Amino acid sequence: MTPEELRETVARQFGRSLHIRTLDTGSCAVCEQEIRLLAAPHYDLHRLGFFFTPAPRHADLLLVTGPMIRAFAAAASKTYEAMPGPKVVVATGACALGGVYPSDPFTHGTVDAVLPVDVWIPGCPPSPLALLQGLGVAVGRLAERVRDLPFTAPDHPERTRGDS
Amino acid sequence: MTLWFLRGLRRGVVTTRYPARPDGSAEHLPTPPAFHPQALTRHVADDLVALCPSGALRRDDDTLLYDVGKCTACGRCAAEAPDVATPSGEFELAATDRSVLIKRIPLQGGSR
Numbered sequence: 143m144t145p146e147e148l149r150e151t152v153a154r155q156f157g158r159s160l161h162i163r164t165l166d167t168g169s170c171a172v173c174e175q176e177i178r179l180l181a182a183p184h185y186d187l188h189r190l191g192f193f194f195t196p197a198p199r200h201a202d203l204l205l206v207t208g209p210m211i212r213a214f215a216a217a218a219s220k221t222y223e224a225m226p227g228p229k230v231v232v233a234t235g236a237c238a239l240g241g242v243y244p245s246d247p248f249t250h251g252t253v254d255a256v257l258p259v260d261v262w263i264p265g266c267p268p269s270p271l272a273l274l275q276g277l278g279v280a281v282g283r284l285a286e287r288v289r290d291l292p293f294t295a296p297d298h299p300e301r302t303r304g305d306s
Numbered sequence: 307m308t309l310w311f312l313r314g315l316r317r318g319v320v321t322t323r324y325p326a327r328p329d330g331s332a333e334h335l336p337t338p339p340a341f342h343p344q345a346l347t348r349h350v351a352d353d354l355v356a357l358c359p360s361g362a363l364r365r366d367d368d369t370l371l372y373d374v375g376k377c378t379a380c381g382r383c384a385a386e387a388p389d390v391a392t393p394s395g396e397f398e399l400a401a402t403d404r405s406v407l408i409k410r411i412p413l414q415g416g417s418r
Contacts (some may be wrong), residue, residue, distance in 0.1 A: 241376030
């Protein structure tokens with residue numbers, strides 16, 4: 143199943159109700175703080191049909207944080223295998239995307255070294271709003287915006303000031 | 307709460323749209339920087355590459371390779387060179403493909 147087909151299936155089957163299993167593969171727990179905030183009244187994850195579940199067997203989406211320490215890689219694979227399909231893996235935070243730790247004898251450095259990642263959410267930590275957008279992208283309810291962002295500022299501030 | 311419950315019963319939908327309205331707290335978030343290509347020289351780019359603690363920046367000849375996924379929005383580049391890097395204000399950065407997070411920024415500030 144290609145990622146596109148998977149996302150289509152997930153959008154069709156889980157578009158309005160999806161259970162999330164979080165997996166900490168060695169993060170500093172700030173990503174977990176932000177994930178926990180999703181259930182707070184201000185963000186209220188449940189109004190969007192997302193729920194947290196304590197067991198991977200009940201989960202449709204694996205929200206992975208941390209740089210995937212090697213000691214946890216086997217457990218992460220087992221967690222992924224225990225989930226029923228179709229399933230989505232979301233790598234959360236700069237650690238999971240390879241930004242903070244290099245690949246060394248202790249960590250893999252990225253989550254996609256062990257698990258097939260479908261959605262990447264950058265940020266250190268990603269704010270709850272960024273996480274909500276990531277979950278929306280994962281189930282196909284929100285558009286992926288970063289593809290079209292150039293991350294170049296159009297005008298030089300000094301030059302703009304001088305011209306005007 | 308009661309209205310929401312009754313509306314849910316009437317429409318048969320219990321979830322809500324997202325986003326219902328822009329979130330006021332969004333402007334206070336630390337965001338990854340955007341770069342000014344006209345102010346970027348090789349010299350400045352190399353300084354920023356050496357400065358970046360998470361290895362999000364890399365220079366390839368006259369292109370700055372900027373991996374938004376690795377950026378921790380620490381703001382060191384914006385503090386070191388405020389006329390080159392400014393906070394982009396973008397935080398909804400989820401990507402379905404890792405490669406779209408790697409941005410190529412041309413160095414247009416001359417060859418100094």
